[in-house]
Amino acid sequence: MENQEQVATLGYVDTLEEQAVLEELLETSKPDYPDTYPNTLHYLLKTPFRYPPLHWGSRFGRIHEPSLFYGGKSLEVTLAESAFYRFVFLRSMEGTAPAAKxxxxxxxxxxxxxxxxxxxxxxxPFSAFTAALRHRTEYSLTQALGTNMREAGVEAFEYLSARSARDELCAALFTPIAFTDQAPQSRENWFCELTQEQVTFKAMGSQQVFSFCLEEFSVNRLFPMPAPSAPRNPV
Structure with a gap:
């Protein structure tokens, strides 16, 4: 994540000094961190709580509620969820994509x-509602449940991924209080190649490749953009 940001800003300036000024300006334009969050918390852990929700909310968060920290409990489900949102990113662009990949x-x-x-x-008793909790296009039930959990003081919860083909688990936090660490336990750099039909991931220094096709996420041959009111894209 941080490598990507540095490369992106460097492309707009001529020197490292200008890059530092640009990054400082960008930082001041971002929302402030909540005062209740410890200063010692690593930015990778607190950044998800920093920004307002997307215009469609999230699976367990409504548009007027603070954002959650979402993560996968295995490598496979983390990549599957990430692949889905890479397709969302590509299909959210206006006009033609800037490159074939x-x-x-x-x-x-x-x-x-x-x-x-x-x-x-x-x-x-929640497993009796697995189909609704994992629904690929309908978020109203899970968002209502998220509101109820938040109001009840729930700090973290686990749930089955809606994007993984298997029964893989994800976790979400309403507050960074539930973290056991102030910084990530481990970090690894990954490469991603995104095309109209496929997302491919590869860890730096590894030969193993993880690929996800657009059709894996389709519903009735349509790609389910997360905004409930938005038109879905044909696959």
Missing amino acids: LNTEHTLFTVGYKTDKGIQLQQP
Whole structure:
């Protein structure tokens, strides 16, 4: 993540000094961190809580609510969720995509979480509603559930991914209080290649490749853009 940002800003300036000024200007334009968050918390952990929700909200967050920290509990589900949102990113562009493929760098990191105020939505009684909780196009039930959990003081919860083909688990935090660490336990640089039909990930220094086709995420041959009111894109 940070490597990608530095490369992006360097492309607009001629010197490292100008880059430092540009990054400082960009930083001042971003929302402030909540005062209740510890200064020692690493920015990769607190940044998800910094920004307002997307215009469609998120799976467990409404548009008027603070954002959540979402993560996968395995490498495979993390990449599957990331692949879906790479397609969302590409299909959200206005006009024609700038290139036949987009190559980007990303940081995959791990962090622990623990709380006495948590819920496992993959367990009873919630497991009786698995189909609704994993619905690929309808967020109204999960967003209402997210509001109820937030108001009840839930700090973190686990749930089954809606994007993984298998029963893979994700986790979400309403607050950084549930983190067991002030910084990521590990970090790894990954390359991503994005085309209209496929997302491919490869860790730096590794020969193993993870690929996801657009059709894996389709619903009735349409790509399910997360905005409930937005038209869906034909696959």
